[in-house]
Amino acid sequence: MKTKNKNGPRVGIFGATGAVGKELQKVLHDRKFPLSSIRLFASERSAGKTVETPFGKKTIENANNADYSGIDIAFFAIGGGWPKENAKKATDAGCIVIDNSSTFRYDDTVPLVVPEINAGSIGSSRLIANPNCTTAIAAIPLWVIYKNYGLKKVIISTYQATSGAGAEGMEELVRETRNYLEGKEAGHEVFQYPIAFNLIPHIDKFQDNDYTKEEMKVVWETRKIFGDQKIPLSCTCVRIPTMRVHSESIVVETEKPVDPAELRDILRKTAGVTVKDDITKNIYPMPLTATGKYDVEVGRIRQSLIFGRHGIEFFVCGDQLLRGAASNAVQIAEAMLSRL
Numbered sequence: 275m276k277t278k279n280k281n282g283p284r285v286g287i288f289g290a291t292g293a294v295g296k297e298l299q300k301v302l303h304d305r306k307f308p309l310s311s312i313r314l315f316a317s318e319r320s321a322g323k324t325v326e327t328p329f330g331k332k333t334i335e336n337a338n339n340a341d342y343s344g345i346d347i348a349f350f351a352i353g354g355g356w357p358k359e360n361a362k363k364a365t366d367a368g369c370i371v372i373d374n375s376s377t378f379r380y381d382d383t384v385p386l387v388v389p390e391i392n393a394g395s396i397g398s399s400r401l402i403a404n405p406n407c408t409t410a411i412a413a414i415p416l417w418v419i420y421k422n423y424g425l426k427k428v429i430i431s432t433y434q435a436t437s438g439a440g441a442e443g444m445e446e447l448v449r450e451t452r453n454y455l456e457g458k459e460a461g462h463e464v465f466q467y468p469i470a471f472n473l474i475p476h477i478d479k480f481q482d483n484d485y486t487k488e489e490m491k492v493v494w495e496t497r498k499i500f501g502d503q504k505i506p507l508s509c510t511c512v513r514i515p516t517m518r519v520h521s522e523s524i525v526v527e528t529e530k531p532v533d534p535a536e537l538r539d540i541l542r543k544t545a546g547v548t549v550k551d552d553i554t555k556n557i558y559p560m561p562l563t564a565t566g567k568y569d570v571e572v573g574r575i576r577q578s579l580i581f582g583r584h585g586i587e588f589f590v591c592g593d594q595l596l597r598g599a600a601s602n603a604v605q606i607a608e609a610m611l612s613r614l
């Protein structure tokens with residue numbers, strides 16, 4: 275382990291030109307993370323380019339040539355095989371790595387953390403996994419219900435923004451929409467079908483059980499974060515033509531009777547949640563209002579018609595580039611500041 279840098283940790287963002295990497299820069303700045311320096315890394319394609327950041331102009335460095343001995347905390351926001359090839363190099367050099375990809379999430383030796391729920395699981399680990407965005411957005415309200423009423427069954431249906439597929443996903447939505455409105459063929463490259471004026475019930479690869487990997491990630495990761503492998507949960511994930519924010523309709527059968535008004539009150543006092551629930555004034559969560567927010571919006575809280583007093587249904591919107599990626603990662607780093 276490196277000795278502490280008295281001026282604050284030296285930070286590296288890997289994947290700094292991507293959707294998550296850009297948000298990481300904003301979040302570190304907005305939350306006044308006490309860093310002493312920040313360096314930005316991306317692929318060879320971007321290396322040498324100068325970019326405007328909240329920390330002033332910065333030159334992008336090649337992530338593949340990084341010398342980790344000059345970095346105390348590395349935020350990884352690069353997909354594919356890159357994190358597996360590079361995490362050990364970083365941790366061996368004494369660097370703390372917070373990885374946004376799915377690479378280490380199912381490794382029992384790597385903590386998977388939503389700080390409001392299980393910051394304690396970080397322990398002395400130098401490699402920490404950030405959860406999948408869909409998992410992270412549902413996790414805090416579900417945790418509240420788990421602790422107060424018990425979870426007997428959970429069924430989730432999602433409405434996921436194009437930015438969930440990175441910067442390319444957003445560009446594809448704009449390009450297709452323009453083509454469509456100009457009477458041209460919409461075309462598609464990033465998603466399996468055109469996403470403009472459509473929705474696609476297919477995110478990530480289909481698994482042997484006919485669910486997609488995105489759907490199974492929510493099951494595997496919720497269980498790991500809650501430390502309870504028995505939670506009965508299933509999910510249907512759908513891509514929709516919005517830019518940002520994943521929305522989720524969640525149906526829960528509870529162990530104990532649950533009162534919607536009482537749950538609303540508990541959620542109002544819960545860190546990471548903003549209750550937006552006044553149907554008399556048409557107030558409920560929406561992607562437009564949740565965009566750019568650190569909290570997830572929770573609303574449409576109602577007693578379930580199916581499960582009666584033992585059931586609750588609600589709607590959640592969370593900015594997946596923040597709650598489901600950048601702000602969760604920075605909050606993990608904040609929880610580790612005493613080590614940095």
Ligand SMILES: NC(=O)c1ccc[n+]([C@@H]2O[C@H](COP(=O)([O-])OP(=O)(O)OC[C@H]3O[C@@H](n4cnc5c(N)ncnc54)[C@H](OP(=O)(O)O)[C@@H]3O)[C@@H](O)[C@H]2O)c1
Pocket residue numbers: 288289290291292293294295315316317318319320321337338350351352353354356374375376405406407437438439440441442594595598599
């Ligand atoms: N988007 C989300 O909502 C979200 C949420 C949670 C987690 N994640 C995860 O976070 C990671 C990044 O996602 P993203 O959405 O930000 O992707 P993105 O917008 O496509 O950005 C990818 C970043 O990785 C860099 N990169 C790609 N290949 C590289 C290589 N071989 N070597 C070095 N750098 C390379 C890119 O650099 P260039 O610009 O130079 O190509 C870019 O900075 C992924 O693992 C993703 O699953 C994403």
